[in-house]
Amino acid sequence: MTESLQSAPGPFFGEFGGRFLPEALMAALDELTDAYDKAKVDPSFTVELDRLARDYTGRPSIVTEIPRFARHAGGARIFLKREDLNHTGSHKINNVLGQALLTKRLGKTRVIAETGAGQHGVATATAAALMDLDCVIYMGEEDTERQALNVARMRLLGAEVVAVKTGSRTLRDAINEAFRDWVANVDSSNYIFGTAAGPHPFPAMVRDFQRVIGVEAREQMLALGGLPDAVLACVGGGSNAIGSFDAFLDDADVRLIGCEAAGDGIDTDRHAATLTKGSVGVLHGSRSYILQDEDGQTIASHSISAGLDYPGIGPQHSWLKDIGRAEYWPVSDTEAMDAFRLLCRTEGIMPAIESSHALAGAIKLGRELGPEATLLVTLSGRGDKDVEQAARWFAMMPGEDA
Amino acid sequence: MTALGDRLDQIKAEGRSALIGYLPVGFPSVEGSARAMQEMVAAGVDIVEVGLPYSDPVMDGEIIQLAAESALARGTRVSDVFTAVRAVVEAGAVAVVMSYWNPILQYGPARFADDLLAAGGSGVILPDITPDAGSGWAEVAATRDIDTIHLVALTTTTERMHLTCQASSGFVYAAALMGVTGERSSIGGGVEELVGRARDAGAPRVCVGLGVKTGEHAAQVARYADGVIVGSALVRCLADHPDDLEAGIAALRATTRELAAGVRGHV
Numbered sequence A: 001m002t003e004s005l006q007s008a009p010g011p012f013f014g015e016f017g018g019r020f021l022p023e024a025l026m027a028a029l030d031e032l033t034d035a036y037d038k039a040k041v042d043p044s045f046t047v048e049l050d051r052l053a054r055d056y057t058g059r060p061s062i063v064t065e066i067p068r069f070a071r072h073a074g075g076a077r078i079f080l081k082r083e084d085l086n087h088t089g090s091h092k093i094n095n096v097l098g099q100a101l102l103t104k105r106l107g108k109t110r111v112i113a114e115t116g117a118g119q120h121g122v123a124t125a126t127a128a129a130l131m132d133l134d135c136v137i138y139m140g141e142e143d144t145e146r147q148a149l150n151v152a153r154m155r156l157l158g159a160e161v162v163a164v165k166t167g168s169r170t171l172r173d174a175i176n177e178a179f180r181d182w183v184a185n186v187d188s189s190n191y192i193f194g195t196a197a198g199p200h201p202f203p204a205m206v207r208d209f210q211r212v213i214g215v216e217a218r219e220q221m222l223a224l225g226g227l228p229d230a231v232l233a234c235v236g237g238g239s240n241a242i243g244s245f246d247a248f249l250d251d252a253d254v255r256l257i258g259c260e261a262a263g264d265g266i267d268t269d270r271h272a273a274t275l276t277k278g279s280v281g282v283l284h285g286s287r288s289y290i291l292q293d294e295d296g297q298t299i300a301s302h303s304i305s306a307g308l309d310y311p312g313i314g315p316q317h318s319w320l321k322d323i324g325r326a327e328y329w330p331v332s333d334t335e336a337m338d339a340f341r342l343l344c345r346t347e348g349i350m351p352a353i354e355s356s357h358a359l360a361g362a363i364k365l366g367r368e369l370g371p372e373a374t375l376l377v378t379l380s381g382r383g384d385k386d387v388e389q390a391a392r393w394f395a396m397m398p399g400e401d402a
Numbered sequence B: 001m002t003a004l005g006d007r008l009d010q011i012k013a014e015g016r017s018a019l020i021g022y023l024p025v026g027f028p029s030v031e032g033s034a035r036a037m038q039e040m041v042a043a044g045v046d047i048v049e050v051g052l053p054y055s056d057p058v059m060d061g062e063i064i065q066l067a068a069e070s071a072l073a074r075g076t077r078v079s080d081v082f083t084a085v086r087a088v089v090e091a092g093a094v095a096v097v098m099s100y101w102n103p104i105l106q107y108g109p110a111r112f113a114d115d116l117l118a119a120g121g122s123g124v125i126l127p128d129i130t131p132d133a134g135s136g137w138a139e140v141a142a143t144r145d146i147d148t149i150h151l152v153a154l155t156t157t158t159e160r161m162h163l164t165c166q167a168s169s170g171f172v173y174a175a176a177l178m179g180v181t182g183e184r185s186s187i188g189g190g191v192e193e194l195v196g197r198a199r200d201a202g203a204p205r206v207c208v209g210l211g212v213k214t215g216e217h218a219a220q221v222a223r224y225a226d227g228v229i230v231g232s233a234l235v236r237c238l239a240d241h242p243d244d245l246e247a248g249i250a251a252l253r254a255t256t257r258e259l260a261a262g263v264r265g266h267v
Helices: A023-039 A043-057 A090-107 A119-133 A141-146 A146-157 A171-184 A200-212 A214-224 A238-247 A316-321 A333-347 A352-368 A382-392 B003-013 B030-042 B062-073 B079-091 B100-108 B110-116 B136-142 B159-166 B191-200 B216-222 B234-241 B247-265
Strands: A063-065 A077-082 A111-114 A134-140 A158-162 A189-190 A228-235 A253-262 A279-283 A286-288 A326-332 A373-378 B016-023 B047-051 B093-096 B124-125 B147-149 B170-177 B206-209 B227-230
Touching: A023 A171, A023 B159, A043 A090, A063 A214, A063 B234, A077 A214, A090 A111, A090 A119, A090 A189, A090 A200, A090 A238, A090 A373, A111 A119, A111 A171, A119 A134, A119 A146, A134 A141, A134 A171, A134 A382, A141 A146, A141 A158, A146 A382, A158 A171, A171 A189, A200 A214, A200 A238, A200 A316, A200 B003, A214 A238, A214 A373, A228 A238, A228 A352, A238 A253, A238 A316, A238 A373, A253 A333, A279 B100, A286 A316, A326 A333, A326 A352, A333 A352, A333 A382, A352 A373, A352 A382, B003 B016, B003 B047, B003 B093, B016 B030, B016 B062, B016 B206, B016 B234, B016 B247, B030 B047, B030 B079, B030 B234, B030 B247, B047 B079, B062 B234, B079 B093, B079 B110, B100 B110, B110 B136, B136 B147, B159 B191, B170 B191, B191 B206, B216 B227, B216 B247, B227 B234, B227 B247, B234 B247
Parallel strands: A077 A373, A111 A134, A111 A189, A134 A158, A228 A253, A228 A373, A253 A326, B016 B047, B016 B227, B047 B093, B093 B124, B124 B147, B170 B206, B206 B227
Antiparallel strands: A063 A077, A279 A286
16 A cells, blocks of 8 residues: 555655754744644644634635636536635635644744735734734735735734835745744744745644645535546645645545746746746755755746745645646746636636636646546635736726726 | 864964954955955954855844845855955965855755865854754765854753754854844843853854944953854944945954954953
8 A cells, every 4th residue: 555645744755845944943943843743633722723713714615616617618617615715815814723823832922924915914913813912924015015905904903014125025035034033032922834835844734734625625526526637726835735735645536736826937037936947945944946046046936926926835845746746837927817807707706816826727727628527726815905906907997998 | 173173272272262253255246355354354353254145044134134135136156155265264364154055055065065175164154054954964074174063042952952062063153142143232141151051062162143243242252252253243344335345344444453352352
């Protein structure tokens, strides 16, 4: 019997992962790992997390078939896993509630987090309000400009939002700044990391907290008639994708497809297609594929989607790519925005621009496989935060001709 | 033993502590930084920590971040670090390279070590590599006469203190505060105890950095450490005079002299 690929514990996934960070953070990372290892087998933790998932987040999230959209995708049957319907509007809350509960167990009173699109920041600010924790969110200055509404949401929830002005002024600089804060305030503060990347224990822990997506969806698909031919999800750092994939890893007939941001195109220098165009290196505490130059300097990524605009990727994805268990497809800004509009107009569902990358992947795969195929797409978030950006893209702002 | 250990022992025999000065290569230019390092040596720095600019320096505060960003924007390459190392050695000081891991990883750790030794360098300080990270550096260093300097922090547990001090050579870098590089108004509490813990765990020598700014700070740390490491306060001298290298170097000389007097107990 082949060994299960599910719930791989880390710190290494094949040659990827690990913990490449200053000694000053090692005690905190060990403490967090230890607290998590105990919590995950402690009913007082798991029961409380399940209760919050049910009574606060609104789990289980539903699965919606989208037949009118599917007509444009080769007639394949397509189902959406509706993480967009979670409280706060994305999958991020699944992870944040787990890490915020851990923070309480550690006896810490302050949380810090990085955010790109603002979804993780909003979720963290929400959990901090719920659990009476002080909250500081680091966000690249460029992202605060393209996601101004989410900045206001975090502030309304009582969080302090710090605009990071160094480097590329995007997600990766926000992560650098959050690590700097953590080193200085490690006694009082816990770092709630937003994606399944970074140093151990984050890749495995965040995956575990997001695993509920795939566990629910797998049962829901079986109840609807059988496993899908493929599961598709967008990947930035990769948390909703790994959460969607994990429960399907041992179903050899289910293709797993991560859709990464190709920006202006993978043959330009403006993209965030880490697995398609990157190479192996160390960034933000783990060994994985990254976008870098020959000197190992990180290259600035680009995507219309702030949430996918990251030059790294979670180490488990790098491993799944190398062992051939998952595929990673590049999806351009234009393809993603076309899929965004198509879902709005055919199904009355406005997806996040991040999730629209997975929808674009489904259109392509559906056309390839035809009407016999069944596809499951994780709709990781809703598009409310993206209205202004989408309206500009399609020239639909007042005064512009649509 | 490398030149680094020799020099530190010799300085200790003089009854004082060493002054270790950090500057990043490529700021304000490769030639400018090499010259600034030589001037720093002439003004009293014993050991130069040659910084390799990196795009994502999580251990660094604003001054060093901005200097690194500027150096990279001007096209500074990994190989430029060897130019600076040669200049430091020519000026009569010991050179060690401070670098985050990824640039060394992409250059090739063995090739990096060989090129550093060929340039006359003595060792490396690896801020984001701990001995148990699984980086493979220890295997590279084991077959070469090169020092590996690891960091210990106020939060380092006893078990990790032993691991780190046993894995280090040349000296152990004791971080004087929990935080990033940058000038502070005072030296944090608990540093002397940290140095003692490192010595008890077998550290060959212990040098203290992070937050050291003035001659008075240097004198205070010199009472219990083998070396005093200063970075941001020196980088600032150059950063304060962005378009005037001569003025920057004049400021650098003055600050270095104050620190050099500090490690000799003359405040």
